[in-house]
Amino acid sequence: MKIESIEILEVKLDLKHFFETSFSRVTYQRFLLLRVQVDGVVGISECVADEGPSYSYETVKSALHVLEDFVAPVAFRTEYAHPDEFLPSMRNIRGHNMAKAAVEMGLWEAYARMRGESLSKALGGTRREIASGVSIGIQDSVEELLAKIEGELADGYRRIKMKIKPGWDVDVVKKVRERFPDTPLMVDANSAYSLADVPLFQKMDAFGLMMIEQPLHYEDMWDHAKLQKQIETPICLDESIHSVEDAQKAIEMGATRIINIKAGRVGGLSSARNIQKLAAEHGIPVWCGGMLESGVGRAHNVHLSTLENFTLPGDVADSKRYFVEEIIEPTVQVRKDGTIAVPEGPGIGYEVRMDRVEKHLVSRRVLKP
Ligand code: OSB
Ligand code: MG
Numbered sequence: 001m002k003i004e005s006i007e008i009l010e011v012k013l014d015l016k017h018f019f020e021t022s023f024s025r026v027t028y029q030r031f032l033l034l035r036v037q038v039d040g041v042v043g044i045s046e047c048v049a050d051e052g053p054s055y056s057y058e059t060v061k062s063a064l065h066v067l068e069d070f071v072a073p074v075a076f077r078t079e080y081a082h083p084d085e086f087l088p089s090m091r092n093i094r095g096h097n098m099a100k101a102a103v104e105m106g107l108w109e110a111y112a113r114m115r116g117e118s119l120s121k122a123l124g125g126t127r128r129e130i131a132s133g134v135s136i137g138i139q140d141s142v143e144e145l146l147a148k149i150e151g152e153l154a155d156g157y158r159r160i161k162m163k164i165k166p167g168w169d170v171d172v173v174k175k176v177r178e179r180f181p182d183t184p185l186m187v188d189a190n191s192a193y194s195l196a197d198v199p200l201f202q203k204m205d206a207f208g209l210m211m212i213e214q215p216l217h218y219e220d221m222w223d224h225a226k227l228q229k230q231i232e233t234p235i236c237l238d239e240s241i242h243s244v245e246d247a248q249k250a251i252e253m254g255a256t257r258i259i260n261i262k263a264g265r266v267g268g269l270s271s272a273r274n275i276q277k278l279a280a281e282h283g284i285p286v287w288c289g290g291m292l293e294s295g296v297g298r299a300h301n302v303h304l305s306t307l308e309n310f311t312l313p314g315d316v317a318d319s320k321r322y323f324v325e326e327i328i329e330p331t332v333q334v335r336k337d338g339t340i341a342v343p344e345g346p347g348i349g350y351e352v353r354m355d356r357v358e359k360h361l362v363s364r365r366v367l368k369p
Helices: 060-076 083-089 097-114 119-123 142-154 170-179 195-207 222-230 244-252 269-281 295-304 354-359
Strands: 003-020 025-038 041-047 129-131 134-136 160-163 185-188 235-237 258-261 286-288 339-341 361-367
Touching: 003 060, 003 097, 025 060, 025 097, 041 060, 041 097, 041 295, 060 083, 060 097, 060 361, 083 097, 083 269, 097 119, 097 269, 119 295, 134 142, 142 160, 142 170, 160 170, 170 185, 170 195, 195 222, 222 235, 244 269, 258 269, 269 286, 269 295, 354 361
Parallel strands: 134 160, 160 185, 235 258, 258 286
Antiparallel strands: 003 025, 003 361, 025 041, 129 339
């Protein structure tokens, strides 16, 4: 397979409701869509780098730069027998997994289309429906949070994740637990704490949480291992895992008992698949994380979630929770039983509404050899 051109569409979509994590509050998403042409077939993908370097050091602008000046030139001069060869071909470009993953996922999507298969089938997925959870941001009041959780549960979601930060943690989780004693519940700190907070996490043990996601520094594993030894609740790493090698080390040192997999963070779908397999060999379950994607990235997440070891509900939720206007048709829909049916058509199996992409377009460029 030869990558013949890469069209990069920079898009800005307004969120229906602000989304607040321990590091920022956002009201819109600015992101890149890629149309990767491979042997005449166009694969579509989304780059999950945010506007600013808060979740990751990568940004929309850094991704544009790295894609144009480094990733695309290597991609154009390489002949790929299979998408698994893409990430290894980028070995002389350090980091920038989100930029690399964007092209890799477009290559995978084109590959599935060439074979006339769904992306799930091409990846070796085994599920025809996936279980959905939601990630609820920090709210202005506990009452608003409780009302939101109530609404999401009524919509069928199988698991509630709430964001925490210093000042919005133990007391809030306690109130949520009192109100929803049996709901599968977890928290995500996005690296807002340190080992000085061990007593706080010991208090959290009383709430029967499924897991605590990325409580400590984003580049750290060792402190997570130390924290895990002192608490009962499983730790789930997100930010700290960028590769199968990272996953291996984190598992070996006892830093993570569950892994959140985001294809963008780990350099693409092949890497995501390798991580879920390695985790399975160690009895570690995984789930698919989210990055407030548009329908394109969301669709990729639906297909990725069909792989065997994605046994926990992920952050892959209904399109209607996110943007004022969605860019795919049909939208990703969560049914009343909290599941999403995996499309069976070729590739992602959803149609991209290019008229809507155009409407929200910020910039466009076409890269060619
Ligand atoms: O840490 O999982 C995270 C969104 C943006 C950046 C990081 C994270 C998140 C989410 C939202 O939790 C998941 C989603 O609904 O897309
Ligand atoms: Mg997270």
